[in-house]
Amino acid sequence: MKNKLRLFLTTLGFLAVAQAGWAHAFLDHADPAVGSKVHGSPRVVKLWFTEKLEAALCKLQVFNESGQEVDKRDQASSAGDPASLTVSLPPLQSGKYKVVWRAVSVDTHVTKGDFQFEVSP
Ligand SMILES: [Cu+2]
Structure with a gap:
């Protein structure tokens, strides 16, 4: 009986560790918002995640409809906001853009995802 209890507690311990392992950085919200249509070109794309990031290892890119990268390749976390990622943009023409992170x-x-937003005049 004691062994069974120990096994049970050990299993609980493993489950707790497994649960902690689920604390990945998922996308919480974005600006421009996922799937949104914005008037005029946004200056930046900013993503907020559910966990703090290792900014140097992260990637945030914006592509136009032809698949060309249009961002300024200057992605970074905002100062004082280590769960965020920002990349700046040149003036964008109207059209659909894909954000890949x-x-x-x-x-x-590591977590990955992508979404679209649309720029209208
Ligand atoms: Cu994790």
Whole structure:
């Protein structure tokens, strides 16, 4: 009986560790918002995540409809906001843009995603 209890507690311990491992950096929200239509060219794309990031290992890119990267390749976390990622943009023409991100949280777990937004005049 004691062994069974120990096994049970050990299993609980593993489950707790597994749960903690789920604390990855998921996209919380973005500006421009996911799937949104914005009037005029945004100056930056900013993403907020659910966990603090290792900014140097993260990637944030913006592509136009022809698949060309249009961002200024200057992605960084905002000062004092280590769960965010920002990349700046040149003036964008009207059209659809795709944001592709790869986030590495401080626990070194990697998450990826992409979404679109549309620029209208
Ligand atoms: Cu994680």
